[in-house]
Amino acid sequence: YSMGQNTWIGPERPCGVWRWNGEFAEVWVKQQRPHICKRAISMWFDGLTMNKIDLHCLYQGASFGGWSQMAWNLGGTYCAAVVSRRTGRPVKWLFSRREDFYGGEMDAGTFYFKVGAKLDGTITAVEQRGVVANQSMLVFGIAKHLMDNMKIPHVRGITEGVWVNKGPNVPTRCEQNLNSYAVNLVTNQVAEALGLDPVEVALKNDGAEGHDIEWLNERKAELGFPTRDSLRECVEKGKAAIGWDEKRHAAGAKRLPNGRMHGLAFTWTHEWDDSAGTSEVAMYVERNDGTVTILGCRADGGQNAETSYAQVAADELGVPVEQVRFKHQEDAGFYTMTPDTSTNLSVNAWAVRHSARLLKQKLLEAAVAPRGVTQLASFPPAFPGKRADELDIKDGVIFEKADPSNRMTVADFVGPSGAQGPLMSPIGEPILAGKEGLDYPIRFTPPMFEDAYQIQRGTYLGVRLRFCRQAHFMEVEVDPETGEVDITKIVTVNDVGKVINWDGCEGQAYGGAIMGAGRGHTEEVVHDPRTGIMLNGNLLNYKIPTLMDVGDIETIMVETGMGYGPYGSIGIGEDVATVVPALLAPAIHNALGVWIEGFPATPDRVLKALGSA
Structure with missing residues (x-):
């Protein structure tokens, strides 16, 4: 039998934007492998260092390999960079529909x-x-x-x-x-x-x-x-x-x-x-409301993968899924496995689960430890006299397993940001005054941040x-x-x-x-x-x-x-x-x-x- 040629076209054509901010490059890529984009860009222009490149990887529905698989897929990005430098203006490049039919x-x-x-x-x-x-x-x-x-x-x-x-x-x-x-x-x-x-x-x-x-x-x-x-x-x-x-x-x-x-x-x-691949993600609890943000720059091809990762994190942390966001569009220094091979969940969800479990443990340990510790003094723990393994988190609430009435929401635990910095809200800012029977609305909760990774050997490297x-x-x-x-x-x-x-x-x-x-x-x-x-x-x-x-x-x-x-x-x-x-x-x-x-x-x-x- 014979098979005719199917093209690699998607409804959204290959495109991108380049803007120079002085010596810093800001780049919007429609690309399944943003980490490779950044590495390649760093080799241009006499070695543009990685920390001078700000990458944005926006939604790019219906990206199914094709152009992203080609060694020269950054050609349009390079041309936009040169024109942007010469004109001092942002430059967008875009394939015509016929050009998108090339392979x-x-x-x-x-x-x-x-x-x-x-x-x-x-x-x-x-x-x-x-x-x-x-x-x-x-x-x-x-x-x-x-x-x-x-x-x-x-x-x-x-x-x-x-x-x-x-x-x-x-x-x-x-x-x-x-x-x-x-x-x-x-x-x-x-x-x-x-x-x-x-x-x-x-x-x-x-x-x-x-x-x-x-x-x-x-x-x-x-x-x-x-x-x-x-x-x-x-x-x-x-x-x-x-x-x-x-x-x-x-x-x-x-x-x-x-x-x-x-x-x-x-x-x-x-x-x-599970194919083969590696993934790295970070996860942190936002102050003021206790919501959770996952960091991992990746291409969103429209498969609803980000919701799946949020579900894994929510289930492992013990918070409502509505309070979890996967922030994939910005380069925060962490990159997930790319959408190609279409087995992302089998790689990325491991990294998300690892990170969520580490973050939950950090929350529970912080809940039973003294806070605001300095050379002179400290504030009492949120759950005095308890061990981390005696607590759990469900529906965004930290509670004692033996006495669920002894509880505090994750939002109250991390506390609000105040005039004297993100870790405290002093007297005079009545956001939490009088709550939980506290004399002082001070939290001094350390940053709740964890990261994890997954290395998947996969089937490409053996049976x-x-x-x-x-x-x-x-x-x-x-x-x-x-x-x-x-x-x-x-x-x-x-x-x-x-x-x-x-x-x-x-x-x-x-x-x-x-x-x-x-x-x-x-x-x-x-x-x-x-x-x-x-x-x-x-x-x-x-x-x-x-x-x-x-x-x-x-x-x-x-x-x-x-x-x-x-x-x-x-x-x-x-x-x-x-x-x-x-x-x-x-x-x-x-x-x-x-x-x-x-x-x-x-x-x-x-x-x-x-x-x-």
Whole structure:
């Protein structure tokens, strides 16, 4: 099969602003890796020191890799810096829409499979060869998911790269496309060839590194994970939602009353894991009201990740989530793991949890320690005669476990800032006068600040078994006369280990389903075959689907607790958009009884498969 080129465009085009404040540089970047931006900028202009660079990383919705992956992605920023220095004015740079179409996704190419299987559906060997175009990072393989998720004893994959007169192809909306397509097409082709249910073929071959599911279950137990069958749980929920047992039929066997042919399909792979990365965050309690601020400069790509981090901090600290803010737009000297790899939660949430636990301990220890200690005297503790382990925090209130009536809000504990500095509010400022039975409204609470970090070795640096799975189902109607395909329903099922933010998880799955449908159905950069000139570098002729172009989407979450992230969580970003595109092939085959040979599944490719083009 072949895959056309998907571009890396997002609704917001690459842009940035540079302003010189004397010898200091103030820079606004639309970039997934602000820490790399700052490092690169520091090497310009005879070595601009890092402490003279003020970086702002604003909201940049729908940033999915692409431009950020290119070595020269700071070209516009450098040009703006030079022009700003020469003119003495702030300078903004901005791509045109056509410029944003320059490169594409790294799955563009042609692929060949040879598969061996037993009559019962047990797959014994897979040989795969891929010829990919303009791939800048030829390191992710094409058959890796067959090894990660299946008990196939013999797997061989070869990737060959060629360069043509088009833009570079890099990870855009994920780099695991080819691996996911392999699991999909091998599972479904084997099932069709042997007259089997593809769900049963998947379950029969589930495993890892050539070993079966029993072996994998032993590894789960060794690592302290629950021993649950993630794939089976996912497929059972998905089958019920799509009506698999009731609607499934032989290929080309069901014509609908409207004259179209009905198709149903299934695919699966592992849930995205912890990947690899590092993260650092800081956290402090604000004076005056006791709210909490998290510091960690990062790109907000619109996935609602910041709310998830605030939830982790609130739960660990014992404060309402509404009182926690993740302040990511400004450079405070701490940088989180970047949004790429779409497993941020599995890295960043560890750092947030570490920091929150340290900060809570500091609060409790400060609550039982003398305050305002000097060489001459000190003030009594907020909780005299108590130990830190005798206190706890809940709903923003510090209290004694044995006597919850002995309590003080975090806001009262840290106290207000006053005329004599941030640590005290003396007599004459009646903000807290008379509260808590105190004679003097003085707190002298030291700064409540902590930082922490996480180093994640991840799966890129070695084998870390995946235990969580995902399964997706699609229902289509195909017009055999015109080749038109209507996607009437998609059901996505993801075992995310533990859901921390339901809106975030469901949003990733829902948006991923639409994005995946577009990549497999309508999206393709078209070039003139003779000149190589791009013919559709705009959003009118490059067909990104809207909500009107895809039917019902149902998102289902499974929580097995078998992820490597905090609380047993695991990543979900990118994976639905990566796994769903090739699902069009078995869906169309189930409708018409023929296999399309390439994506996107446009009407001309469908008619060609039917021999009608």
